[in-house]
Amino acid sequence: MPAPHNPFKSAIANGDLQLGCWLGLADPYIAEISAGAGFDWLLIDSEHAPNDLRSIVAQLQVIAARNSHAVVRPPIGETWIIKQLLDAGAQSLLIPMVESGEQAQELVDAITYPPHGVRGVGSALARASDFAAIGDYLTTAREQICLLAQVENQKGIDALDDILAVDGVNGVFVGPSDLAADMGFIGKPGQSEVQDAVLDAVDRIVAAGKAAGILTLDKELQAECFKRGARFIATDIDVTLFARGIRASCAASRAHLTNK
Template structure:
């Protein structure tokens, strides 16, 4: 029996839109609610959210029962943590701060078993192989692993052409917030120069034949990226969505009740 099919990987390879949401609340209950919302993929964030390996595993277990595909972002693209996340059952990884083709090649090696890569062989202990129930896991796992490189600073943008030539990278994700900061526009991801750079990168990624992705709450930018052919687009973040609506609920309730009190 081969490794489970990765629907996200095959969808972006065909150019089918995959709509996503960021999960930063680091809780399986929230992940379960989000998985029932209709998103094609949900990003479990280990870089800027308070996740560790066990909390990531708990969310992977919840998402496995739903149709939303789990993408995991580690805090850094090191071989040791990539190995742990793959063994835990993650099939799609988004690696932050990719800045060179050499780094991208190292990432490909990290998700590939020897003799072609350096991923440690411990699948008998792993959730990824259904604890050794998937007999052909070692020989089929790589075909279903989706490796996404996140380019999010000027160094990475300069190296983008070379990164796109690396075999084994399935897609490149542009990070507007970090890019904006590196360009001198910290907190201003919507600055015109940043948007121009982002759209230029998306266009270049699509032209290379690899999948292009982005996270942005800017609906105009979402639409522009999609028109250029971006295939995996995250349009919301659970943290900001929850915070925004909680604040609104508090404000609306206070206004209503204060108005009622004044009328008495």
Template sequence: MPAPRNPFKHAIAEGQLQFGCWLGLADPYVAEISAGAGFDWLLVDGEHAPNDLRSIVGQLQVIATRDTHAVVRPPIGEAWMIKQLLDAGAQSLLIPMVESADQARALVEAVSYPPHGVRGVGAALARASDFSGIPDYLTTARDEICLLVQVENRKGLAALDDILEVDGLDGVFIGPSDLAADLGHIGQPEAPEVRRKVIDALAKIAAAGKAAGVLTLDPGFQRDCRAAGASYIATDIDVLLFARSMHDAAAEARKRFS
């Protein structure tokens, strides 16, 4: 029996649009609600949210019960951290701040077992292998792992052509917020220069045969990104949805009794 099929990996490889939502509240209860909301994928964020390995596992478990796919972003692309996340059952990873082809190649090695890579062989202990319930996991796991790298500064954009030539890389995700800061527009991902560079990068990624992705909350820019070739687009963030709803609810209550 092989490793479970990764529907997200195959969908974006075929250019099928996958809508996603960022999860930063770091709670399985919230993840379970989100998993039933109708998104194609959910990003469990370990870079800018207070997640650790155990909280990520809890979210992977509840998301797995619904018809959506979990993508995990670690705080950094270290091989030991990637190994833990893969063993915990993550099949799709988004690695932040990738700036070179050498870095991308090292990440491909980190998600691959020897002799093709450096992933430690400990599947007998792992949720990923259903605790040894998947006998062919070691020989089939790599086929279903989706490796996405995040290019989000000028250095990464300058190396994009080289990054796109790396075998074993499923896609490249453009991060407008960090790119905006690096371009001198901190807090302004909607700045025209930022948007031009995002669109140009997405088109280049798609033309190279890799899956292009982006996070933007602007509906108009989401459509522009899709037109440029993006196949996985995060359209909202749970933290902002919750904060906005809570503020609106409090304001409406106060107005109701004023």
């Protein structure tokens, strides 16, 4: 029996739109609700959210029961944490702050078993192999793993062509917020210079034959990125959705009851 099929990897390779949402509340209940909302993929974030390996596993489990695909972002692209996430059952990884072709190649090596890579062989203990029930896991896992490199500063933009040239990088995700900060516009990802840099990166990613992705709440930028060929686009964040909704609810209730 081979490793489970990765529909997200196939979809972005085919150029199909994959609509996503960021999960930063670090809770399986929220992940389960989100997985039933209709998004193609959900990003479990452990770079800027209070997730650890156990909370990630819990969210992977509830998402797996629905039709959304889980993508996991570790806090850093180190081999040891990539190994843990893959063994925990993550098939798609978004690695932050990729800044060179050499770093991208190290990430490819980290998701690949020897002799072609350095991923540790411990699948008999792992959820990824259904605890050794998937007999052909070791020889088929790599084909179903999707590696996404996040380019989000000027160094990464400057090295984008080298990153795109690395075989095994399936897509490149542009991070407007960190890029804006690095360009001197912290907190202003809507600045024209930042958006120009984002769109130029999307154009270069698509031209190289890789999948381009982005997270932005700016609907005009979402549409422009899609128009230019970006195909994995996250359009909202659970934290901001809840914060916006709960604040609006309180304000509306107060106004209704006190006329203030």
